[in-house]
Amino acid sequence: MEKFENWHDTNYKKILILPAIVLILSLFYLTFFYLQTGDIINKDVTLTGGIAITISTQVSAQELETYLSQTIQDFEIKTISDNTGTQIQLIITAKEQDTSILILTLEEFLEYELTSENSSTETTSASLSQDFYKQLIVAIILAFFWMSAVVFLIFSKGKKTKFQVIVLNILFGFFLGNFFLKTNPVISAIIFMIFAVALIRIYIKKSVPAFAVMLAAFANIIMTLAVVNIVGIQMSTAGIIAFLMLIGYSVDTDILLTTRLLRRKESVNKALFGAFKTGTTMTITSIIAITTALIAIYSFESVLNQIFTILLIGLGFDLFNTWITNASIIKWHIQTK
Amino acid sequence: MAHSDKMKITFRIWILIIVVALSLISVFGLPPQALEKGLIITSVEQNSSVFQDGLREGMTLQSINGQEIKLLEDYRSAMKEITNLEENETTKLIIQTKQIEIINLYDRTILEDISLEEIPLTKIKTGLDLRGGARAFVKADIPLNDAQLNDLIAVSEQRLNVYGLSDVKFFKVETSSGDNLMGIEIAGSSPEDLEELIAKQGHFEAKIGNETVFVGGDKDITHVGRTGSDAMITECFAVQEGESCNFQFTIFLSEAAAQRHADITDELSINGSYLSKKLDFFIDGQQTSSLNIGSSLKGSVTTQIAISGSGQGGTRNEAIESAKAEMKQLQTILITGSLPFKLEIVKIDKISPNLGEEFSKQILLAGLFAIIAVSLVVFVRYRKIKASLALVTVSLSEVLIILGTAALIGWNLDLPSIAGIIAAIGTGIDSQLIILDEARDKRESIKQRIKKALFIIITAFTTTFVAMIPLTGFLSFMGIGAASAGLLKGFAVTTLIGITTGVLISRPAFADIARQLEE
Numbered sequence: 001m002e003k004f005e006n007w008h009d010t011n012y013k014k015i016l017i018l019p020a021i022v023l024i025l026s027l028f029y030l031t032f033f034y035l036q037t038g039d040i041i042n043k044d045v046t047l048t049g050g051i052a053i054t055i056s057t058q059v060s061a062q063e064l065e066t067y068l069s070q071t072i073q074d075f076e077i078k079t080i081s082d083n084t085g086t087q088i089q090l091i092i093t094a095k096e097q098d099t100s101i102l103i104l105t106l107e108e109f110l111e112y113e114l115t116s117e118n119s120s121t122e123t124t125s126a127s128l129s130q131d132f133y134k135q136l137i138v139a140i141i142l143a144f145f146w147m148s149a150v151v152f153l154i155f156s157k158g159k160k161t162k163f164q165v166i167v168l169n170i171l172f173g174f175f176l177g178n179f180f181l182k183t184n185p186v187i188s189a190i191i192f193m194i195f196a197v198a199l200i201r202i203y204i205k206k207s208v209p210a211f212a213v214m215l216a217a218f219a220n221i222i223m224t225l226a227v228v229n230i231v232g233i234q235m236s237t238a239g240i241i242a243f244l245m246l247i248g249y250s251v252d253t254d255i256l257l258t259t260r261l262l263r264r265k266e267s268v269n270k271a272l273f274g275a276f277k278t279g280t281t282m283t284i285t286s287i288i289a290i291t292t293a294l295i296a297i298y299s300f301e302s303v304l305n306q307i308f309t310i311l312l313i314g315l316g317f318d319l320f321n322t323w324i325t326n327a328s329i330i331k332w333h334i335q336t337k
Numbered sequence: 338m339a340h341s342d343k344m345k346i347t348f349r350i351w352i353l354i355i356v357v358a359l360s361l362i363s364v365f366g367l368p369p370q371a372l373e374k375g376l377i378i379t380s381v382e383q384n385s386s387v388f389q390d391g392l393r394e395g396m397t398l399q400s401i402n403g404q405e406i407k408l409l410e411d412y413r414s415a416m417k418e419i420t421n422l423e424e425n426e427t428t429k430l431i432i433q434t435k436q437i438e439i440i441n442l443y444d445r446t447i448l449e450d451i452s453l454e455e456i457p458l459t460k461i462k463t464g465l466d467l468r469g470g471a472r473a474f475v476k477a478d479i480p481l482n483d484a485q486l487n488d489l490i491a492v493s494e495q496r497l498n499v500y501g502l503s504d505v506k507f508f509k510v511e512t513s514s515g516d517n518l519m520g521i522e523i524a525g526s527s528p529e530d531l532e533e534l535i536a537k538q539g540h541f542e543a544k545i546g547n548e549t550v551f552v553g554g555d556k557d558i559t560h561v562g563r564t565g566s567d568a569m570i571t572e573c574f575a576v577q578e579g580e581s582c583n584f585q586f587t588i589f590l591s592e593a594a595a596q597r598h599a600d601i602t603d604e605l606s607i608n609g610s611y612l613s614k615k616l617d618f619f620i621d622g623q624q625t626s627s628l629n630i631g632s633s634l635k636g637s638v639t640t641q642i643a644i645s646g647s648g649q650g651g652t653r654n655e656a657i658e659s660a661k662a663e664m665k666q667l668q669t670i671l672i673t674g675s676l677p678f679k680l681e682i683v684k685i686d687k688i689s690p691n692l693g694e695e696f697s698k699q700i701l702l703a704g705l706f707a708i709i710a711v712s713l714v715v716f717v718r719y720r721k722i723k724a725s726l727a728l729v730t731v732s733l734s735e736v737l738i739i740l741g742t743a744a745l746i747g748w749n750l751d752l753p754s755i756a757g758i759i760a761a762i763g764t765g766i767d768s769q770l771i772i773l774d775e776a777r778d779k780r781e782s783i784k785q786r787i788k789k790a791l792f793i794i795i796t797a798f799t800t801t802f803v804a805m806i807p808l809t810g811f812l813s814f815m816g817i818g819a820a821s822a823g824l825l826k827g828f829a830v831t832t833l834i835g836i837t838t839g840v841l842i843s844r845p846a847f848a849d850i851a852r853q854l855e856e
Contacts (some may be wrong), residue, residue, distance in 0.1 A: 054689070088695065116471065122686040128474060131512045136825070143804035150800045173807075177815040241753060241828050245760045248804060252767050252797045259793045265780055278774040282767040285714045289763075292710040293703035300699045307756055 005269050012328045019325040023219045026226035033229055040225065044234035045093040047133045049126030051102060052093045055119045057110065061090055064109060071105045072098045081299045096126055136240050138176045143244060144221075145172060147251055148203065148214040155258060156207035168199055209262060212329035213254040216321040220250045223321070224314040233310070238303035242310035249286060249311075250318040253279040254326050261330050268334055276323060283322075287315050344853055353846035356838070357734045360741025364459050374407050375399040375435065376453040385450035387432075390439045397435040398453060412453060419445060424654075460744045464751025464827065467697055469690025470524045471531055474510055477678040481517040483509075485678075489519050493535065497523075511813060518683065532682055541670045542619040543642075545601045545630075550616065551594040553671045558594070559640075561671050562587040568668070570660055571645070573653055580656035584664040585645040588671060595640045603636035618644070620670060644671075700755055707759075708733070711766060719773065724854055728769050731847045735765050738838045739831055754827030761835020764801060768794045768839065769847050776851040783855060787848050798840045805829040 034040050045052050061077045068075055075094040081087045094102045103121075107114055114121070149169045153162050172195045180188050203211040221243060233239065257275045264271035294308040346354070365371065375397040381388045398406055401415040419428055427442040465472055481489065490507045497505050510518040521535060541553030551557035562568045568586035575581075590598065605612040612635055615627040626646055646667060648660030708729065716725040739758050743750055775790035776783065806812060808829035 116469075116687045117689055120469075120686075120688045122688075123682075123684065124686075125681075125683040128476075128512070128518075128683040135512075139807035139825075142807045146803040146806070147800040150796070150803055154796050154799075173812065173815050177812065237825060238752070238756070241756050241825060244804065244808070244828070245756070245763075248760065248764060248801045249767070251800050252764065255796050255800070256771060256793050259789065259796070263789060263792075274774070274778065278771055281714075281718055281774070282770050285711055285718075285766060285770065286763055288714050289707040289710045289766075292706040296706040297699040297703045300695070302696060302699060303752055304700070304703060304756070 008269070012331050015324055016328045019219055019321060022223055022320075026222045029226045030222065030229070040229075041235045041239075042229060042233065043133070044236045046122075046124070046236040046238075047129055049124045049129035050094060050096045051099045051121060051123045052091060053102065053106065053114070053119055053121045054089055054091045055106070055110070055114070056089050058087060059090070059110070060087075064090065064092070067109045068092070068102070068105055071101055074098070075102065080302075085299065096123070099123055132237070136237065138180060140240065140243060140247075142173055142176055144214075144217070144247060145169060145199065147217070147247065148199070148210070151213045151251070151255065152203055152207055152210040155210045155213075155262065158206065161202060161206050165199070165202060168195065168202075171195075172199070208333040209258045209330055212326045212333070213251060213258055215329070216254050216326040217247055217250050219321045219325055220314060220317050221247065223317045224310065227313050227317075228310060231313075233306065236303060236306060239306045239310055242307040242314070245307070246311060246314035246318075249283075249315065250322065253282055253318060253322045256282070257322060257326055258330060261334060268331060272327060272331065276327075279322060280319065283315055283319055287312060290315070344850070347846075347849045349845040349849045353731070353734060353842055356741075356842050357737055360737045363741035363745045364461060364737070366460055370456055370460065371458045373397065373435075373456055374405070375456065376406055376409065376412055377456050378434070378451060379454050380452045382450035385446065386441070386443065387439070387447050387450055390441050391437055392432065392434070392439060392451070396437070397456070398432070399435055400431075400433040402429075402431050409453065409455060416448060419443065419447065459740075461740055462744070462747065462749045463697070464749040464754065465522060465524070465686070465688055466751045468524060469688045470522065471685065471687045472523075473521045473531070473535055473682055473686075474684040475519045475521065475535055476516060476681050476683045478681065479678050480515065481678070483517070486517045486519060489680075493519065493521065497521075497534065531687070532685060535680070535682060540620065540622070541667075544617050544619060545605070546614050548597075548601050550598050550601060551590055555672075557591055558588050558671055559591050560589040561668050562589075563668055568664065570657055573656060576649065579649065579651040580653045581647055581649045582653075582656040582660040583645060583647045584660045585643055586664060586668065587641055587643050590640050590642060592638075592640070595638045598642075599636050599638045602630060602634055605630075605635060607632045607635065616642075620667075696752070704736075704759075715770075721854070724773055724851070727847065727850045727854070728766065728773070731769060731843050731850070732762055732766055735762060735835060735839055735843050738842065739835045742834045742838065743831065748827075748830060750831070751827045753825050754831045757828040757831030758835060760828070760832050761839065764797065764836055765839045765843065768797065768844055769851075772844070772848050772851045776848075776855045783852055787852060791844070791848065794844055795840060798836050801836050802833065805833050809833070 030040050061079045065077055068077075072094060075092060075098070078091040078093075079087055080089040080091065092102065092106065103114060112118070146169060149165055152165055156162065175191060175195065180192065182188075200211070203214065224243070224246065228235070228239075256279050257272075260271050260275040260278075261268065266274075290308050290311055294305065294312070297304060344350075378392065378394055378396045378398055380394050381392050398412070400406055401412070404411070404415045406412050406415060419430070422428060422445050425444065427444045430439075430441065430443050430447075432439040462468075475489075475493075477485075477489070486509055490509075494505070494507060506522040508520040508522075510520045512518060523531070543550045543552070563586065569584065571583045571585045573580055573582040602612060605614050607613070610632055612630040612632055614630070616630055617627040618625050628645070644667065646660075646663055648656055648658070648663045650656035650659045711732070712725055712729045715728050716722065719725060736758065739761060740750075742748075743754070748754070771793055772787065772790045775786040778786050781789075806829075808825050810826055
């Protein structure tokens, strides 16, 4: 234990290089991904618009695929089975313009009419999906910035700065809601950057611990996003929920760490170790609970699968970012004070 | 306290116990509704004879002709006699509900007038994606202001009501580009032609030649006959592929429209016993039927016009049903008229009720496994049965409180809501672990330590709280999350309920429990 403490005392600044490298690589990858695909995620039919039909059938996916490919090109089939591996349902997704032809071809193939009793269909127009997607992005950005504001308000001092931060965040909200992604993207981006830089500057100047919490949360999102893309997950609205849950969970451990260190009655290392024990128990409990749940329901291929998978990736990065990124920064901050 | 095994029930623990008890009542009812015998009547066709006798939606059917009804099968067997009746034959039924008793003669149509379902175990309502149903978002071709949207909702509501759909919810949806959309949610199984019902404008026009005599809506049409001799099936006859039935109903025109009719017909020449041009009916620009105009009507101010049409089917009954449906549709169009804009469905989801059951099962399964996993981890970490038990019990009570609150406010639990419950419980377990760990820390007084734990918990609570706000749709005045909120609102709502009741009720109680376990 003492050996590790000594090692950490000499090296805690150096190990910051690890998350820095991973973060930069992830950002590079996401930029590259954006340039290639025009977006930072792979969107599934719930976000791009189109049709998804769920039918209860024993017919094999391959058979259906061969048949459907005669009439439409761009479609996908997912098989859903129960715990014994028996197929229960097929989900067929296609582009919006293929809706009617898909239904017709399916009915031809199945030799019965699709009704609201024997099938589920979800159709969303591309324009509406695009709009929902934008609004969700805005909601997530705002959630993130408002969380930062709360963390800042709690870990900083000085009424004037606190007031400034609150006002800036409310203005930022109005900007995101009314102008962002609507007017010229370049101008929007510039205003966005001004707000972000102003807020980050205040956070760094007035409260390094608050900044460290948010940096860890940010790194968490970016790294998870990069892995989600590398693995090839097609994100649905449910996936976006997962990111919101992830921000919440990761900020919890960061707040625990920060509070324990700032209000400590013992040495920094003792406090850090105590926080580490509690924090990892929290995260590992979540990881084990989610893994078991995921195994239990994996074959159903429901939206919960995606939420749980993204949470697992994210919680892994949370361990990394809380106990390396955040811990090192706050230790550094306390040592230099 | 230190050496006694008995837990002191503090004030905060009492609050938790009371709230859990209230939640149980909220979820299961008092007395538990599962113990109640009978079937719930989910809908009664308006103006049917049994409706006029006083049977209403929401009543609990207990017996028919003295035969006790517990399951849907009981109902079917009790109604067997009436199923076998010939058309126009009637039989006596004694319908005993919890609320009233009805004795009357009924014919076969009663079977279609009533729909029932078994009394559900809990009062929890599930959302569309679990229970099945349909949801549609409708956009107009011009930007709608609030008044126009309200008109649209009123007309659509009326239209769906005429079609016998009553469990329908309408709401406004605003997109980020400022478009006002109409949202519709229909629970349970939905009609196959829902798209047409919602989006088809049903713009009705009656023309003679190129001149419009009257259009649908209450400006030109003062009344549409829907009962008795004003609306009926006039005749049925065999056709090539089965049967065909004609219907006829009377409409009453406003004076202005009647005058138009007189002016236009005045110009026409007489051709035998009819006028030279016919009265043509158009729906959405498509000609649906045309009537010969009797020569005696030339130039006359007629306020009453008979509209007729037909329906076909394989058998006579099918033909009658189809004619009735046709008539109803036409009547609706004539009553509700049309709005000055075209509609487009931008999103429509139809979820089969059968597929939703699968989901519910797997969610329970996932929850069960997660709870077992959490209990094991906590036990391995702390090696204390009591602490682990307390943690799992408090977490389960949190689930109950969330469900109870959801049942109380009538929130429909959909998949995002369930994700929200998972999120809230996860946060709850995290917070309890913090309390347990702080309580074990021996360097400060227990009060100090619990205070520190609660500080961390309240900070974490506040961050999650503000993060959920953009998803609730409360910030639509800021232009945030108005449309998307509809889809993910459930997540925000259950998370908010969970973390708020957690921080106010279960965390303080758990802190007291943890303190006692450590003392």
